[in-house]
Amino acid sequence: MNPFTFTQASDVDAALARLASGARPIAGGTNLLDLMKEGVMRPGELVDINGLGLDTVEEANGGLRLGALARNADTAYHPLVRERYPLLSAAILAGASPQLRNMATNGGNLLQRTRCYYFYDVGTPCNKREPGTGCPAKDGLNRLHAILGTSEHCIATHPSDMCVALRALDSVVHVRSQRGERDIPFADFHRLPGDRPELDNTLEPGELITHITLPDAARFRAHSAYIKVRERLSYAFALVSVAAALDIQSGTIRAARIALGGVAHKPWRVEEAEEALVGKTPGLETFGAAADIVLRGAKGHGQNDFKLTLARNTIEQALTTAARGTEYAKGEQR
Template structure:
């Protein structure tokens, strides 16, 4: 680990004034510290934000929920409002990491997790995400866990978060504060596909700090399900995950549908237009299978991960079927 300066600001304004290209904010540190130990991240300054007033979870005027960036993953998963009104989010958080990590990891930090691609973590090998222009050995190397959607010739890494997949399905908004003031970012726009600049994971400016996550009123409650498929049931990242939500009309037609995929792309994967095209169709396994086929139509597997296409299709069908069953048999 390289030497670094440390500061603990007393206010949000003070924190963003200290930010810069060679500085990193730290809260729980469950990902950043690992990266620093491996010399993947080498910040000249670490800005400790744990003293800032960002730990509140409150109901908003429109009936939604605002979650402070320093609320721990464990606190959020077991929060009474989240369990009652956003069970999809609670399920996703509890599917991720271990209890010890959830106790430390922060809501804002979860959004900033970096890929767990083993080439990215190995400073001895090339990686365009770590060293732009050096190459992507995963394309022709060991790529079983890598992307099948939205990848580029420069990067085939996947986003590791479970929580973010649920937030994508819930259409959260990210509240950030920088030197220019505050802004809200739709969750679909927060994370980036790799393109030619895979080193950029999100759209944050270097001085911007995540202060909260805003959830709109839930479009579905019981009729939702988070499904995570992984190599082992204990602490492991998803090969494929699905955050699914349904609104089923009295005539058993689909009145609302949202599906976000994890483990398949550089960001949680959704197709809002495709979801809308399903409205009015029967809420049946056949409809879910047709949706799954269409959502994976542009999948481009690598040498070792073609199985993810079939796995993702089956996972979508299963998640939607279980979401529907949860409403019919609460």
């Protein structure tokens, strides 16, 4: 590991001053420290932001405000989250392990970097790690890689479960820097790779995530599901995951939300597919038609061709499960 300077920020302004000078924030460190140990990231300065007081979960304007430094476990088990946003609770509890959820923060979850094998192996080329060196995953080990939104420069996926639910729930990311504050719709926070795969998100230099807001989602509370397909039951990243939420009145779908993880460089959502469900009766034929819209343009790269079928089946399963009624997470340990 390269030597680095470590400082502790006493307040938000102090943290922003260090970020403006090029420091990188650290809170739980559950991803950043791994990247530093592997030599993938080599920050010259880390600033500890744990003491900034950005760790509350509270009501806000009819919705919910999630502090960036609230731990994933505390967020998932918070009474307001479990009662009003069971989809978010289920997604968080599907991720990582209890130990990691106890350390990882909400803001850090948004900033996770891909688990692509080549990105982590500094002995191989990787456009995300070193722009212009190539993407060996396209013709190499790509079982876990993207089938949507890829480019010739990168086929990596975003690893978060929490972010899939946040995308489905129309969340907003609130950030602050010495230049001021701004709000980023969740749809615009993460990037597709395009010709700049090294950029995971739209944060600007010196910006700090302070909190995330969710609008009122009462109409989806009774019919939501998070389905995650992975190669083992615990502590594994998704091959495909789906966050599904339905507003069903008198046997008819009035509104729908569908977001996918494990298939793209960012949580994937196609509003056209949701609109196609409105006015329809829940059922496999209806759900299959929506899945076909979500997966338009999907393309496998050899080892991950199976994801094309898996994604369609998982969308159908998630929507079917949601239509039956929300099942709160059970048996999870803190």
